[in-house]
Amino acid sequence: MKGQVKVEADQAPAEERVKNLEVPLPPMPVLQRPLGRHLGTGPGLELAIADAQRIGCTAVQIFPGNPKGWHYTPLPPERAAHALTAWAEAGVRPLTIHAPYIINLASPEDRLHALSQQGVRNALTHARDLGAKAVVVHLGSHKGTGHQAGAARLIAACAAALEGLPSDLYLLLENNVGAGNSMGGTLELLGGLLRDAAHPRLGVCIDSAHLWGAGYDLTTAGGVERALEEIDREIGIANVRVLHANDSPVPLGSHRDQHANLGQGEIGYEGLAALLSHPALAAIPAVLETPDGGVEEEIIRLRVAALLCIGDAEGARALQEAALPG
Numbered sequence: 139m140k141g142q143v144k145v146e147a148d149q150a151p152a153e154e155r156v157k158n159l160e161v162p163l164p165p166m167p168v169l170q171r172p173l174g175r176h177l178g179t180g181p182g183l184e185l186a187i188a189d190a191q192r193i194g195c196t197a198v199q200i201f202p203g204n205p206k207g208w209h210y211t212p213l214p215p216e217r218a219a220h221a222l223t224a225w226a227e228a229g230v231r232p233l234t235i236h237a238p239y240i241i242n243l244a245s246p247e248d249r250l251h252a253l254s255q256q257g258v259r260n261a262l263t264h265a266r267d268l269g270a271k272a273v274v275v276h277l278g279s280h281k282g283t284g285h286q287a288g289a290a291r292l293i294a295a296c297a298a299a300l301e302g303l304p305s306d307l308y309l310l311l312e313n314n315v316g317a318g319n320s321m322g323g324t325l326e327l328l329g330g331l332l333r334d335a336a337h338p339r340l341g342v343c344i345d346s347a348h349l350w351g352a353g354y355d356l357t358t359a360g361g362v363e364r365a366l367e368e369i370d371r372e373i374g375i376a377n378v379r380v381l382h383a384n385d386s387p388v389p390l391g392s393h394r395d396q397h398a399n400l401g402q403g404e405i406g407y408e409g410l411a412a413l414l415s416h417p418a419l420a421a422i423p424a425v426l427e428t429p430d431g432g433v434e435e436e437i438i439r440l441r442v443a444a445l446l447c448i449g450d451a452e453g454a455r456a457l458q459e460a461a462l463p464g
Contacts, residue, residue: 163441164457167448171419172197172232175426175436183221191228193436197423198225199234199274199380202264206240208253210260218267225269232423233270234380237261242278243295244288244321251291254278258299258309265307272308272379274343277321277331288321293335300339310343310379315351317393323352325365329372342373345382345427346413347398350405353391357409366418381424383414383443399428400443401458407451415449431462438462 174195177186183200190198203210213221225233238261241254261273280288296309311331316323322331332340346356354368355361369375385403388394401407414424426443430436438461445454 172423222269235265237275243292255295312343343380347384347386359412362412411451
């Protein structure tokens with residue numbers, strides 16, 4: 139569809155859209171934060187907007203194109219304007235763009251470094267055109283050249299990619315599981331990158347599954363408190379602009395990046411409730427990057443996430459186990 143974005147979302151309440159649900163779907167809690175999930179745009183931007191409405195998202199994350207490729211096609215201005223309006227009408231604020239996975243801003247290889255910088259610029263341009271206020275990027279690897287060398291290349295590329303773009307558009311460095319030669323594998327190292335860059339439009343995205351993979355125990359309120367104290371000390375809670383709310387199926391400190399549905403991984407309901415309901419994070423947009431089960435299933439998964447956001451671990455467990463057994 140050229141020139142416009144037409145959204146024909148089912149306007150019926152979520153309760154009426156979930157078929158054959160044997161347990162009542164609890165009301166959506168009133169949250170301080172926007173809450174939603176990552177949605178694919180492969181079938182079209184229009185479908186992603188419609189799905190966001192159907193699921194009940196108030197926050198959404200999308201890719202600017204193929205997450206594993208370099209090709210980027212800018213949206214024509216008229217279509218971008220219509221899409222911006224459609225996202226607003228769908229009640230989605232904020233929209234976040236996730237830069238392609240293949241980007242490596244710390245790479246010592248000149249060609250890959252240049253492609254990566256352009257890839258981030260493309261993602262930022264896409265965000266600007268759609269009215270998104272943040273782009274999330276993985277930090278990549280220094281490929282054995284050392285953290286200091288990788289940091290210098292990463293910081294320079296971030297600054298260049300942000301040049302000339304709106305002052306309210308942020309590039310968010312995402313924490314990772316600390317595997318191999320990856321950059322920012324601890325909160326201390328990630329905070330160091332932010333301090334060394336000293337750029338007013340660089341911030342951080344915190345992924346709960348990545349924290350777990352890096353060795354931060356989030357299974358208890360005490361563990362969550364310790365992790366948040368370190369985030370505040372090394373990064374500053376004010377610099378955390380997006381949360382990726384994910385459980386993990388792998389052992390603590392495994393340095394493996396895998397995601398599971400909330401409550402159905404190693405972190406569990408109690409830990410995620412402690413994290414997502416913590417007052418320090420209450421207003422930060424949260425996006426699920428869990429396996430996509432389709433609209434009807436995701437209505438339930440989002441309701442589970444909302445219950446965790448108000449600290450109701452048992453309510454979240456009861457709903458998910460009754461509505462989505464196994």
